[in-house]
Amino acid sequence: MDALTPHAGFWAMIANATPTVIFVLCLLASMSLGCWSIIFVKLFTLTSARKDTFRDYNRFQEADSLRSAMRALGESRQSPAFFVGRMAFEELMRMEQADIDPAEKGHVAMDNIRRVLRQGVSQELAKLSKSLPFLATCANATPFIGLFGTVWGIMHSFHTIGLMQSAALAAVAPGISEALVATAIGLAVAIPAVLAYNFFLGYVQSIEGELVNFAGAFLNRIQREVSWAPQETRSPREAPVRRGSSYSSERI
Numbered sequence: 001m002d003a004l005t006p007h008a009g010f011w012a013m014i015a016n017a018t019p020t021v022i023f024v025l026c027l028l029a030s031m032s033l034g035c036w037s038i039i040f041v042k043l044f045t046l047t048s049a050r051k052d053t054f055r056d057y058n059r060f061q062e063a064d065s066l067r068s069a070m071r072a073l074g075e076s077r078q079s080p081a082f083f084v085g086r087m088a089f090e091e092l093m094r095m096e097q098a099d100i101d102p103a104e105k106g107h108v109a110m111d112n113i114r115r116v117l118r119q120g121v122s123q124e125l126a127k128l129s130k131s132l133p134f135l136a137t138c139a140n141a142t143p144f145i146g147l148f149g150t151v152w153g154i155m156h157s158f159h160t161i162g163l164m165q166s167a168a169l170a171a172v173a174p175g176i177s178e179a180l181v182a183t184a185i186g187l188a189v190a191i192p193a194v195l196a197y198n199f200f201l202g203y204v205q206s207i208e209g210e211l212v213n214f215a216g217a218f219l220n221r222i223q224r225e226v227s228w229a230p231q232e233t234r235s236p237r238e239a240p241v242r243r244g245s246s247y248s249s250e251r252i
Contacts (some may be wrong), residue, residue, distance in 0.1 A: 018156050024149035024182050031138050031145075032189040038131045039196045046203040049128055052079035053210040060085070060214060066221045070223040080128070080207060081214050084120035088218055091116040092226070103195035113222065124211060128204050134195060146186020153179025 056079045063069035070089055073082045095109035157176050158234070 016177075018153065021149045021153045021156075021182055024145060024152070025185060028145060028149075028189050029181070030140055031142055032185075035193045035196070037190060039192065042131065042196070042200050046128060046200055046207070048078075049080055050207050050210070051201055053075050053207050053214070053228045055079075056081035056085075056222050057210050057214045057217065059222075060217055063080065066225050071225050071248055080124040080211060083119060083124055084211060084214060085218060087120040088113050088117050088215075092222065096226075110219070110222070113219065117218060121208070121211045121215060125204060125208055128207060130233060132200055132204075135193045135197040135200070139190050139197055142186045142188070142189040142193070143183075146183040146189075149182025149186070150179040153182065218249060 004031070056076060059072040060069045060081070063072055065090075069083065073085045075081070078083060091113050092109070095112060100108055154176060
């Protein structure tokens with residue numbers, strides 16, 4: 001009977017657990033492994049993405065022209081700002097070559113580029129947020145999975161009491177101990193998952209703000225530098241834009 005007491009240690013309790021509780025513990029262990037894998041990967045990727053986005057936004061703002069700004073973005077091709085800028089720049093080149101009435105070309109182009117920028121930001125945020133729902137699922141589900149193991153273990157303990165016709169603590173303590181281990185492990189999985197999810201969600205929101213600022217800066221540059229941009233969007237105090245400027249031959 002000594003081998004079944006709580007003093008026998010954690011692994012002894014696991015060895016004497018019911019198959020259902022063992023299954024619950026294995027499930028929690030696999031979810032914990034998945035959570036920690038995501039945490040380490042996201043900690044690196046989101047930190048790098050936020051740093052790259054902030055740096056490239058400043059580079060874009062400091063550049064003398066759209067042409068030089070795109071060259072600066074091309075120096076860091078893993079940056080979310082690079083992918084958003086490339087999509088918008090490619091749309092700008094397509095619109096410049098499109099056979100559209102010059103009176104309407106500027107308005108159509110600006111609308112298209114706005115949609116492309118919005119789409120690019122959405123795609124980058126979706127990539128950065130990938131796997132975060134798994135953390136949220138683990139944070140919400142693992143306490144209840146552990147509780148299920150606890151309830152099942154306690155039920156097994158009461159069944160043991162009925163078979164042994166004894167309510168002595170030594171008879172039921174092993175089952176109750178292994179049951180409580182399931183709840184403890186469920187909480188141990190859930191707590192890091194919820195903390196990491198909230199932390200990474202703040203990172204993604206920070207990157208989203210920088211990408212939105214970048215998209216606005218991109219539109220402002222087009223309106224200042226591209227000859228066929230809508231005239232009414234420019235301030236009367238701005239200097240006239242040189243005619244004949246073209247970006248269609250440029251490559252990112």
